[in-house]
Each structure stands twice: as structure tokens, then as C-alpha cells.
Amino acid sequence: MRSLRWVLVLLCLMPVVANAATPAQSGIETFNQALDAATRSMDNAATLALWEDDGVSLLPSTPPIVGKKAIGKFLDDVMASIPGGRMEMFEMQCHDIEVSGDWASEWCTEHQIVQFPGGKPPFEGWGKMLFVLHRGAEGVWRIREEMWNQAVAPP
Amino acid sequence: MRSLRWVLVLLCLMPVVANAATPAQSGIETFNQALDAATRSMDNAATLALWEDDGVSLLPSTPPIVGKKAIGKFLDDVMASIPGGRMEMFEMQCHDIEVSGDWASEWCTEHQIVQFPGGKPPFEGWGKMLFVLHRGAEGVWRIREEMWNQAVAPP
Numbered sequence: 001m002r003s004l005r006w007v008l009v010l011l012c013l014m015p016v017v018a019n020a021a022t023p024a025q026s027g028i029e030t031f032n033q034a035l036d037a038a039t040r041s042m043d044n045a046a047t048l049a050l051w052e053d054d055g056v057s058l059l060p061s062t063p064p065i066v067g068k069k070a071i072g073k074f075l076d077d078v079m080a081s082i083p084g085g086r087m088e089m090f091e092m093q094c095h096d097i098e099v100s101g102d103w104a105s106e107w108c109t110e111h112q113i114v115q116f117p118g119g120k121p122p123f124e125g126w127g128k129m130l131f132v133l134h135r136g137a138e139g140v141w142r143i144r145e146e147m148w149n150q151a152v153a154p155p
Numbered sequence: 156m157r158s159l160r161w162v163l164v165l166l167c168l169m170p171v172v173a174n175a176a177t178p179a180q181s182g183i184e185t186f187n188q189a190l191d192a193a194t195r196s197m198d199n200a201a202t203l204a205l206w207e208d209d210g211v212s213l214l215p216s217t218p219p220i221v222g223k224k225a226i227g228k229f230l231d232d233v234m235a236s237i238p239g240g241r242m243e244m245f246e247m248q249c250h251d252i253e254v255s256g257d258w259a260s261e262w263c264t265e266h267q268i269v270q271f272p273g274g275k276p277p278f279e280g281w282g283k284m285l286f287v288l289h290r291g292a293e294g295v296w297r298i299r300e301e302m303w304n305q306a307v308a309p310p
Contacts, residue, residue, distance in 0.1 A: 056250075056251065058285055058302075058304065059304070060215065060304040061305045061306075061307060063306075064262070064264075095211075096211065098258060098287070098289075098299070100255040100256040100257065100258040101255040101256055103253060103255035103258060103260070105258070105260060105287040105299075107213060107219070107300055107302070109219075128302070130213055130285050130287070130300055130302040132287065144251075145251070145260065145285055147213075147283070147285040147304060148304070149214070149216075149302060149304040151218075152216060152217065152218055
């Protein structure tokens, strides 16, 4: 009887365990780690690989950047505008991951410090991001839409 | 035999018709019309009714506003800061509506002109929005996350 009771307890707990870390949410965490790594290393090819072909990037005071080709050009232009720039620190925390079929969403906060050569002062910035992600046929999550805006620096 | 052939043709067409204007996408259009009407009339109660209890509003240079109560206070504070303000014009165009189960997303552009009493100059602004929407148990779509940033004024 004691072993039967434990089996019942385990069966009752199973849905809770399944909710705690679904395979789909694990997929989003894998995406987040890849985005974190690509941003830290300022690796534009790795960043672009995280975008869907018809992705849309929504940045402040900038027209919507539509499609992987335009997003790649934007990333290259940014890197060309900060020669020798190096990401010294990048931190990202994501919240409210929701997965429904092949679509997902989450919002994140980020903090970054970029160093420049030649004694230029470093850039320190704080931002917020909202992501709509889509899982492709091969099971990989990529960005369909990303929006960014300024966050408040901590006191 | 001829009637059977027509039944088969109709059965084949049905999924195509369903894809062209799904009830779920119609639900998002209903949400958009309600958001448009609430914004035009600056009706905070109507705007707040479009939010989920645990919604998150992500505005520039502002900490995340989490929960319907905090969002209501923010809306009231905005209205109190512009006494007599009146929305003269509001236009919103939305794109890339995606629905998956009870979750949906879309991004929009908006253009607004607000008039003030006492000869103050009007405010004219352009913005972009990204929405994550959730369909509640009663079948109504509401905002789970909204982010806004500045758009570029047309030339």
C-alpha cells in the first residue's frame, strides 16, 4: 500500500514537473543563450542566423527593418560605425516566456558596456526588448519580430 | 454524380476559405477596432478593459509597468498631466497578424495629433507598437505585452 501511495503522489506531481520546464520553453532558453553569445561576441553572422527570413526589427526613430537581408545590412552598418568597438559586458534577463504551437513570446531587459580604442569613453546602455519567436520546420526558434526601447539606468 | 462532384469541390475549397479570414484573425481585427476607438476617445476605462490582469506595458525610458492596476494608474497620470487634451486625429495600421491557439501577435504604426486648450501648440507624434495578445476564457483578445517606440515622421 505504501508503494501504491507513492505512485499516486508521483502521478499527481507529473503535470507540475512537466509545466516547470517544457521542451518548448527549453527551446526558448536555447535561443536566449544563442542570442546572448552572439551579442557578447558582436558576431553579426551568428546574430543574423537567429532571424527568420521575413523577420521585422522595430528600433526607435528608425523605419521598420523588414527581412533578413535588410537586417544584415543594418548590423553591418552598426559595426562599421564603431570601428574597434568591443562588448566588454552584456547581461540579459528574460520574462514571461509563452509558447503556443510554433509561436512564442518573451520580454527581456539588457545592460551593456562597449569599449572603444584610442581612449574614447565607453558606452553603457540599458534597454528593454519584446520578442515574437517562430519555430521553423527544423525545430529551431528564430526571431519574427523584435522591438527595443530605452530602459532606465538603475539608481 | 454531378452533385457529388460539387460536394467534393466544396470540401476541397473549405480549408482555403477558412485560411483567408480565420475567426481568430477576425478576433484580432475586433481588438484593433476597440483599441482604435478607445485611443481616439482617450477613454481610459475602455483602454484598460483591453488589458489582461497580468499585462506588461514596455514604454521608453520607463520601468516595465506590470499588472492592470499599475497600467490604470499610469493612464490616469497621463490624462492628469494634459488637462483638456483632446485627440484630434489617430490612425493605426497593423501588420503580420499571427494567431496560434489562444496567443497572437502583430505590429502596428500609429500617428496622432492631440489638441490642448488655451492656445498651446498641438502635439503630433508617430510611433510603432508590438503586441502580444491572449484570448481569455470568454473568447476576448486582450493585451499581454505591449511595447512602443518612436517612429520616423514622414518627409
